[in-house]
Amino acid sequence: MIDIGSNTVRLAVYQVMDNGAYRVIDQGRWSARLSQKLNGDGILPLDAVSELVEVLRHFRRICRMHGATRIRAVATAAIRQAANRREVLERLGRKAGLNIELLPGEDEARLGCVAMLRTMDVQDGFLVDIGGGSTEVSLILGRKLVNAVSFPFGCVNTALRHSLGGGAVSAAQIERLQADIQATMREQAWIAEHPGLPLIGLGGTTRALAKLCQRADNYPYANLHGYEVPVKKLSDKLNALAPLNVDKRRKVPGLSKDRADVIVPGLAILQSVTRMTSASRIVICGAGLRDGIFFETCLPRTDVSDASMVLEESIRNLAALYPSVPQEHPLQVNKLALTLFDRLASSGGQSLPSRARAWLDAASRLFKIGAIIDVNDFSDHTFYLLTHAHWNGLTHREILLTAAIASYRGTSPARKKLSAYRQLLQNGDYEAVFKLGSLLQLAAALDRSESQAVTSLHVSVARGNKLKLAATARHPLPVERTEVDSLAKEFRKIWRLTPRLTVV
Known part of the structure; x- marks a missing residue:
């Protein structure tokens, strides 16, 4: 493309x-x-x-x-x-x-929407793509393209039109520039009729803004897709860059040298769109026109109205890219893990985040992908792959938590893996990883022979804090019973329940 x-x-x-x-x-x-x-x-x-x-x-x-x-x-x-x-x-x-x-400009806007809807689970929002010679603005409601327009101004021709050469840009120049842009945008009344929606940004200007913010904040996760920029930070960056000449902008950490002369008009356009839409926040979409063309040209058409398909498609694609084990084993572990979760999450005294089931679902289907590098240390490789691969449908924090759950080998290793990302974590995240990671370990133990012998599993909590696992199986489960017993002590520390496997 x-x-x-x-x-x-x-x-x-x-x-x-x-x-x-x-x-x-x-x-x-x-x-x-x-x-x-x-x-x-x-x-x-x-x-x-x-x-x-x-x-x-x-x-x-x-x-x-x-x-x-x-x-x-x-x-x-x-x-x-x-x-x-x-x-x-x-x-x-x-x-x-x-x-x-x-x-045509309308097709450019439409293909940007295709790229966003295939890679983000946004329900409603405005989409903006600031190019060198045009800016496309689209309105998404209920994951459907409702309105779209292509304006004949971008970061390059705006710089020329307003004589923004290599010198500093004054507040008066920015004000005149934005007055022209907003006058043109007011011809599209729908742009101002849905205040408070997020503004999803495609293209080089929004990516440059994200890189500047990540660099300034020492953001620990090297991914632009899904990164959120508060509206105030856009104003701060524009106000900081405009008084600098191009040579000084080229020395700003995080700003590409070949964008130094067009970043100010680009950010001024973005700020104008943000104000016209009364956007609540700016979210970066790492996909763009080329991805939209690829999706439309080379992949089967997908019903994008269901936001959950974004994560589902990413899981399917990752599993297919890294076919380290036959998929029957991860699918069996996934089934057992969700059975355990549904029973334990409904029991009293268990506090888990609302998205915990989605994290466990993804982690249990991808936990063995690291074996494609080395089966002996596959959990460490799984963590690396999941935190560095391009996949969609989860926030940056959720990707990190899912990777930690998928690669879980105990509380200390999990803390060590997540230590570099503390800035992104919330209260209770470590505890959620420990609970869901140990649950995944238990589910994997129930198919340790990778034979999918367990055909059904009844989970109950008995007196003495016993977690009874009554399995119907195609054959005896001596290996699985040994694995469950070896995990019992660690599991009891986390869940205050001691698992016991019986075959019925």
Whole structure:
């Protein structure tokens, strides 16, 4: 997927496996600044087109190296706005050997929504994608696209229009810039009719804002997707960056050097959208146009109206990407773990977070993926994979907790794994990990032979704080009984119950 954007040209090479698993295996980017290169008559000069041809040829070679069977290239605002767009597209296609689609603004907004809905469980919200030459704003209600518009202003052409060169940007300049933007946005009355919704940000400007905030806060989790930025922090960053010239902005920790000259107009646009929508918060979506094109082009259509499908699809994809064990064993452990949870969560005196079952469900289906690296230390590798893989449907905190549950090997190792992420944790999180992790251990013990011998399990609490596990099984369970007994002491410390397995 090649996105010929107004500010940046980006490549993403996707691999789709026979089992349906998919992942990005290579990426490329080139700072194009096509909007800056349009002359006074709106013509994109041929020397800029020739430079772009060489970039596309390079991207095409990367695709061939990976054996890509299909390349889809789209052009957005800068070429849409070029007076010679027909000639540009013809020359690019002929010289670079690609069929390049000119993407209408409405389709650009729609594909951004596809990317967001496939990777986030947001029910309602505004979506904003600030590019170099255009800004798309969309309204999502009940996980359906209700309204969308593409405005002809982005971070690059706004900088040109308001003569924001390499120097500091005054408060008066920002005020004039935002007055123009808001006047244009007021033509779309629906933008102001749903105050208090989150604003989901796609594109380089919102990602740059997130990186700045994460760097300033020493945020311990290196993931942008799902990261939340309070509205006040947007104002703080804009106010801090605007008085600096470009050279000084290039030295700001966390800010990419090639974005230093367009970050202020980009943030000013974002602030305008935030104010017009009266957004409650800004949430970063790491997926974008290329992902939306990929989902629509290469994957089966999915009913995105159900938000739970986001997490479900991520679990399915991770399990397929890391097929370390036959799936019958994790599925059996998952079934047993949820049976134990449902019985114990309903018993008195057990305090667990409302999302605990979802964490245990995910952890019990993915707990063995680390075995693809090394079966002896698979739990440590599982924690690493789950905290570094791209998966969706959980917050950053929930991903960390799920990874700790999936890799649980006792209270001390769990504390050690989570110690670097204390900033993200809440009161009670360690206790939840201990309870759910030990529950997963017990469920795995009940299928230690990996034979799926247990066909049903009756769980009850008896006198003397005994947790009776009455299993109906296809054969005796000596290995499972030994495993359960070895876990009993640790389990009793956490749950104040001693598990005992019997076969009925």
